[in-house]
Amino acid sequence: MLEIKKLSISVEENKILDGLDLSVGAGEVHAIMGPNGSGKSTIAHTLAGNSNYNVDSGKALFKDKDLFELDPSQRSLEGLFLAFQYPIELPGVSNASYLKQILNIHRKYQGENPIDAGEFLKILKEKSKRLNISMEMHSRFVNTGFSGGEKKKNEVLQMDLLNPSLIIMDETDSGLDVDALRQTSEAVNKLRSKDRSFIIITHYLRLLEYIEPDHVHIFQEGKIVESGDKRLAHKIDKEGYTT
Amino acid sequence: MNKVSKENFKQDSYKHGFITEIENEKIPKGLNEEIVRIISQKKNEPQWMLDWRLKAFNRLEAMKKPDWANIKFDEIDFQDIYYYSSPKGFEDKPKSLDEVDPKLLETYEKLGIPLKEQEVLAGVAVDAVFDSVSVATTFKEKLNEMGVIFCPISEAIQKHPELVKKYLGSVIPITDHFYATLNSAVFSDGSFVYVPKGLKCPMELSTYFRINASETGQFERTLIIADEGSYVSYLEGCTAPMRDENQLHAANVELIALDNAEIRYSTVQNWYPGDENGKGGIYNFVTKRGLCKGKNSKISWTQIETGSAITWKYPSCILRGDNSIGEFYSVAITNNYQQADTGTKMIHLGKNTKSKIISKGISAGNSSNTYRGLVKFNRKAQNAKNITQCDSLLVGNTCSAHTVPLTENNCNSSSIEHEATTSKISDEQLFYCMQRGLDAEQAQSLIVNGFCKEVLQKLPMEFAVEAQKLVSISLEGSVG
Numbered sequence: 001m002l003e004i005k006k007l008s009i010s011v012e013e014n015k016i017l018d019g020l021d022l023s024v025g026a027g028e029v030h031a032i033m034g035p036n037g038s039g040k041s042t043i044a045h046t047l048a049g050n051s052n053y054n055v056d057s058g059k060a061l062f063k064d065k066d067l068f069e070l071d072p073s074q075r076s077l078e079g080l081f082l083a084f085q086y087p088i089e090l091p092g093v094s095n096a097s098y099l100k101q102i103l104n105i106h107r108k109y110q111g112e113n114p115i116d117a118g119e120f121l122k123i124l125k126e127k128s129k130r131l132n133i134s135m136e137m138h139s140r141f142v143n144t145g146f147s148g149g150e151k152k153k154n155e156v157l158q159m160d161l162l163n164p165s166l167i168i169m170d171e172t173d174s175g176l177d178v179d180a181l182r183q184t185s186e187a188v189n190k191l192r193s194k195d196r197s198f199i200i201i202t203h204y205l206r207l208l209e210y211i212e213p214d215h216v217h218i219f220q221e222g223k224i225v226e227s228g229d230k231r232l233a234h235k236i237d238k239e240g241y242t243t
Numbered sequence: 244m245n246k247v248s249k250e251n252f253k254q255d256s257y258k259h260g261f262i263t264e265i266e267n268e269k270i271p272k273g274l275n276e277e278i279v280r281i282i283s284q285k286k287n288e289p290q291w292m293l294d295w296r297l298k299a300f301n302r303l304e305a306m307k308k309p310d311w312a313n314i315k316f317d318e319i320d321f322q323d324i325y326y327y328s329s330p331k332g333f334e335d336k337p338k339s340l341d342e343v344d345p346k347l348l349e350t351y352e353k354l355g356i357p358l359k360e361q362e363v364l365a366g367v368a369v370d371a372v373f374d375s376v377s378v379a380t381t382f383k384e385k386l387n388e389m390g391v392i393f394c395p396i397s398e399a400i401q402k403h404p405e406l407v408k409k410y411l412g413s414v415i416p417i418t419d420h421f422y423a424t425l426n427s428a429v430f431s432d433g434s435f436v437y438v439p440k441g442l443k444c445p446m447e448l449s450t451y452f453r454i455n456a457s458e459t460g461q462f463e464r465t466l467i468i469a470d471e472g473s474y475v476s477y478l479e480g481c482t483a484p485m486r487d488e489n490q491l492h493a494a495n496v497e498l499i500a501l502d503n504a505e506i507r508y509s510t511v512q513n514w515y516p517g518d519e520n521g522k523g524g525i526y527n528f529v530t531k532r533g534l535c536k537g538k539n540s541k542i543s544w545t546q547i548e549t550g551s552a553i554t555w556k557y558p559s560c561i562l563r564g565d566n567s568i569g570e571f572y573s574v575a576i577t578n579n580y581q582q583a584d585t586g587t588k589m590i591h592l593g594k595n596t597k598s599k600i601i602s603k604g605i606s607a608g609n610s611s612n613t614y615r616g617l618v619k620f621n622r623k624a625q626n627a628k629n630i631t632q633c634d635s636l637l638v639g640n641t642c643s644a645h646t647v648p649l650t651e652n653n654c655n656s657s658s659i660e661h662e663a664t665t666s667k668i669s670d671e672q673l674f675y676c677m678q679r680g681l682d683a684e685q686a687q688s689l690i691v692n693g694f695c696k697e698v699l700q701k702l703p704m705e706f707a708v709e710a711q712k713l714v715s716i717s718l719e720g721s722v723g
Contacts, residue, residue, distance in 0.1 A: 002290075019432035051670070071676035073686075092693025101689070102679040109680070154570050158679065237701065 001026045007058030008123050009046050016042045018222040026159035027194040031208055032201045034219030035241045040201045044170040048082040077109040081164035083155040085171040085232040098142045103161050127160050132183050148175035156184045168199045173207035185210030205237035256719045260485030263350045266331040273322045279428050282327050286397045297416040308359035308421045312584040314553050326429045327457040329376040333548045340379055343556040347378050349505040356451050370450045372505050375431030390439040392698050393448055399435035410468055414497040414534045418473040423530040428493040433463035438473040447476050447703050454483035461499035469504035476531050476703055487523045494529045500535030511710055514550035521580025524552025531558035535567035543570040545701045547710045549717040559588035562596035569598040572698040576717045577610030586616040591624035600631040604693050607640035607721035612646050613645040620657040627657040627674050633683050637667040
């Protein structure tokens with residue numbers, strides 16, 4: 001699914017990522033843990049195509065395509081989804097019409113017709129219910145005045161709608177209370193399949209207790225310093241990163 | 244971020260730039276007393292109308308052109324303009340659509356205003372003005388049965404002189420300022436509306452203005468009177484062919500709302516804006532003013548200004564009646580080398596009068612966009628209130644936005660609230676939308692439409708969708 005080779009990234013001349021190698025197979029769930037400032041979000045934003053991050057060297061193949069040849073919207077249409085740590089506000093744009101528009105753009109790319117209003121509403125109701133999102137939220141403007149929990153749930157809702165093949169979750173657990181964490185995790189678990197891969201970036205074990213990873217990587221100073229299975233996450237939770 | 248190169252900009256993004264090949268009759272170029280007389284004669288006007296025009300013309304010679312706006316352009320040669328052009332054979336105005344030249348009907352069909360189908364579609368009555376004449380007015384008879392007069396102003400001058408005499412120039416005096424006085428001298432056609440007492444006009448009324456002939460100016464005149472307790476919603480649209488020359492459009496619009504009456508006036512202005520290098524385009528110098536004459540009356544202006552090389556207009560409200568309300572909702576978009584200096588005046592004369600101003604300016608390319616407003620409270624305007632909100636959005640680094648809000652408060656018990664913001668479309672917003680699959684242009688259009696939402700939703704439903712599309716098209720080529 002994703003092959004990262006010797007990837008080095010800088011932001012305004014500062015080297016953030018230094019020769020990263022990572023291979024994510026279809027259906028696998030990889031967790032990336034690490035202290036603040038270790039470059040975890042850099043991976044997420046670079047893969048999604050944020051132009052603030054410069055690719056100095058290295059490669060990334062996504063479904064055998066050179067990821068860095070594609071612009072952010074092409075990467076999205078090809079099935080890469082980034083759940084933002086800080087979802088962006090779009091004042092004046094109603095959430096419902098925004099969701100419908102992004103869904104239709106993906107449908108068009110797949111050669112499908114635009115969804116009709118009735119069917120969209122039905123899907124929206126069903127998926128919102130699963131995340132305990134009130135329908136009222138959809139008449140508000142995208143992420144504008146949303147609570148922290150609503151913003152994160154709205155990210156998970158979008159990933160559910162767009163049917164991506166690679167999902168990168170950037171600290172989706174931060175700012176969620178226990179109930180919201182459980183609801184979003186359950187929604188994410190429902191999306192797990194043999195064709196869909198996940199990269200979950202988090203500080204904490206608690207998210208990984210709900211969404212069990214196949215692989216755990218410890219990230220420090222721009223590099224993976226240790227990899228293992230889910231037991232590694234438990235070890236970090238007990239001992240911290242510094243030991 | 245993904246850049247959309249300038250080469251992607253297609254001049255054909257202006258979809259209304261075609262020319263209708265039709266024989267026309269022009270009167271000689273130039274501006275003089277003889278021209279004023281010829282125009283009046285062409286319209287077969289009574290003596291009082293000609294006298295009125297001549298009075299304006301005589302004032303004009305001594306008048307200075309206003310020069311305070313934030314716009315730059317070469318001096319207009321007023322002697323080098325045709326002041327009247329009509330399709331051939333319009334001396335005897337066609338009685339029905341069957342008599343109208345099919346080429347003209349075809350033109351309106353191409354513009355999305357099928358005059359024949361419109362009769363079937365219902366809901367919207369259209370007066371179609373082509374250069375200096377009204378080509379057709381739909382639903383005229385049906386409206387007439389209800390007592391609503393909706394016709395070309397040239398016809399109103401013939402058939403309803405008492406109303407025209409009483410109200411024409413009552414809101415915009417013939418001595419007002421250069422462009423308004425010019426219009427009073429040489430105006431050709433426009434629409435006339437009278438809604439009788441107590442009637443809520445059941446149809447949207449609209450006028451579609453089309454400039455077709457070259458080197459010709461359009462000087463439309465519109466007069467709308469809402470009698471006591473009545474309501475009317477009116478919309479105007481306008482387009483012109485793409486030409487390298489600049490063409491002048493100088494219109495006057497007067498609205499009068501009597502006791503408890505309400506007028507909603509919406510404009511979708513899409514005159515040819517010139518090319519990406521600033522060549523050509525319409526010079527749009529327009530005077531629009533509404534008088535809330537009666538108590539509890541209300542006038543609401545909504546404008547979507549996307550076209551014209553220069554936009555110079557300030558739809559205003561004079562709030563004379565106690566408890567009357569004036570509103571101004573505006574979206575002004577400038578791209579490439581367009582210049583807009585637009586806003587409103589709210590003149591509070593009566594007690595408990597209220598006004599609300601929401602202005603959204605969007606500038607892209609090398610354009611310049613100015614909001615200019617005046618809120619004035621007269622000594623007797625007790626408890627008058629105004630709320631003003633001006634937001635500017637910049638796309639790129641080579642455009643400019645300016646806000647010039649003036650206030651004049653002569654009354655202690657009145658209040659003004661003013662808010663102004665200037666923002667740029669953030670890279671984060673664009674990236675977020677693109678991460679969801681929108682391309683750069685779609686992302687920008689989504690964000691800009693969100694920015695304008697408060698104003699767009701004030702448009703009659705039939706036109707809101709069209710306006711949204713227009714907002715997106717106007718900014719094509721400006722991402723990156």
